[in-house]
Amino acid sequence: MQIPRLEIRDIVKSFDGRVIVDHLNLTVMPGQVTCLLGPSGCGKSTTLRIIAGVEMQDSGTIHVDGQLVCDTVHRVPPEGRSIGLMFQDFALFPHLTVAQNVAFGLHGKDNRPRVESLLTRVGMLRYIDSYPHQLSGGEQQRVALARALAPKPKIMLMDEPFSGLDDRLRDEIRDETLEILKDEGTAVLLVTHEPGEAMRMADEIALMRDGQIVQRGAPYNIYNAPVDLQAAAFFSDINVIHGNVQGALTDTPFGQFLAPGVPDGTDVDIAIRPQHLKIDFDRGGRGPSPTAQDGTAARGVVQRARFMGASSLIEFRMDFDGSVLRATVPSVFLPKPGTPLWIMIRRDRCFVFPHKGMG
Numbered sequence: 577m578q579i580p581r582l583e584i585r586d587i588v589k590s591f592d593g594r595v596i597v598d599h600l601n602l603t604v605m606p607g608q609v610t611c612l613l614g615p616s617g618c619g620k621s622t623t624l625r626i627i628a629g630v631e632m633q634d635s636g637t638i639h640v641d642g643q644l645v646c647d648t649v650h651r652v653p654p655e656g657r658s659i660g661l662m663f664q665d666f667a668l669f670p671h672l673t674v675a676q677n678v679a680f681g682l683h684g685k686d687n688r689p690r691v692e693s694l695l696t697r698v699g700m701l702r703y704i705d706s707y708p709h710q711l712s713g714g715e716q717q718r719v720a721l722a723r724a725l726a727p728k729p730k731i732m733l734m735d736e737p738f739s740g741l742d743d744r745l746r747d748e749i750r751d752e753t754l755e756i757l758k759d760e761g762t763a764v765l766l767v768t769h770e771p772g773e774a775m776r777m778a779d780e781i782a783l784m785r786d787g788q789i790v791q792r793g794a795p796y797n798i799y800n801a802p803v804d805l806q807a808a809a810f811f812s813d814i815n816v817i818h819g820n821v822q823g824a825l826t827d828t829p830f831g832q833f834l835a836p837g838v839p840d841g842t843d844v845d846i847a848i849r850p851q852h853l854k855i856d857f858d859r860g861g862r863g864p865s866p867t868a869q870d871g872t873a874a875r876g877v878v879q880r881a882r883f884m885g886a887s888s889l890i891e892f893r894m895d896f897d898g899s900v901l902r903a904t905v906p907s908v909f910l911p912k913p914g915t916p917l918w919i920m921i922r923r924d925r926c927f928v929f930p931h932k933g934m935g
């Protein structure tokens with residue numbers, strides 16, 4: 577069995593009596609990109625700082641390639657952990673040239689050929705004698721990557737390193753950065769609060785909430801099989817329909833939904849992403865005749881329709897209880913407010929959870 581490049585076990589960290597990292601376990605395999613994804617304040621940066629060795633955990637262990645680097649007794653200092661850092665606040669030194677900044681990553685050794693080869697790798701060789709203020713944000717980011725790669729780290733920790741860049745440049749730089757890190761076989765642990773960024777970059781997403789990992793998996797699985805309503809809602813706007821279970825089934829205005837294993841009498845939330853609502857015409861009030869997979873159609877009236885470029889966002893007020901549901905459809909369709917339409921919910925695209933509220 578392959579040894580994880582990074583393994584953290586049962587890490588706990590409190591500040592002022594408040595638990596910020598709560599028995600957290602995480603592994604990253606060589607060449608793998610794992611994104612620690614979660615809302616602001618859930619403890620992502622603290623976790624990364626503990627792994628880097630700039631913060632000390634209260635309990636738990638960290639192993640790199642099977643070697644213990646930190647428990648509560650034994651502690652390898654940050655520079656001995658084979659860990660590279662690209663943090664938002666870990667900027668280039670303004671008074672040093674590009675070459676000197678990269679050489680800093682070599683622990684100050686003035687190894688010109690190695691500096692040149694790193695700068696070539698990130699496409700920045702021609703700026704070797706420039707100063708940071710002469711570079712754009714994206715160029716500075718490339719130099720920061722060269723500096724972080726210089727000591728050949730086994731693991732790269734990245735804390736929202738691209739958030740200062742504008743959208744188009746950010747996509748370009750992060751794709752390039754990942755390609756380089758994968759080529760080098762570096763394991764990457766990247767912190768972000770943006771689901772889109774995590775899905776784009778990660779081999780595996782670790783979804784974090786209140787200091788704990790609530791779900792781990794490939795982006796496709798996390799998006800399509802969320803562990804609870806909050807996890808579903810973290811990735812997109814979400815529609816929720818309420819029901820109550822009787823005999824493993826829930827009756828709703830959209831027909832019956834399966835709720836296997838849920839005890840009778842349990843209130844459930846049925847969650848569906850806006851792009852998975854199916855819309856059909858009114859046909860003089862008769863509506864469509866849906867298939868078994870679509871369940872029953874329910875009528876709503878368009879309250880608002882917004883053109884969003886590739887798609888339209890349509891808000892319906894539902895006849896059955898006046899609630900609002902949102903659908904996204906290709907933007908060739910932009911109905912007028914007041915238009916009656918019928919909505920169906922695809923059974924294979926919705927998630928049924930026991931009702932807990934959104935916390």
Ligand SMILES: Nc1ncnc2c1ncn2[C@@H]1O[C@H](COP(=O)(O)OP(=O)(O)OP(=O)(O)O)[C@@H](O)[C@H]1O
Nearest residue numbers: 591592596614615616617618619620621622623769
């Ligand atoms: N040194 C510290 N002393 C006291 N509280 C701290 C310290 N460091 C972090 N915290 C608290 O721990 C909580 C989690 O912070 P952390 O920076 O890890 O969250 P995060 O998930 O990275 O959030 P963000 O995405 O906003 O950076 C916050 O409430 C923060 O105020």
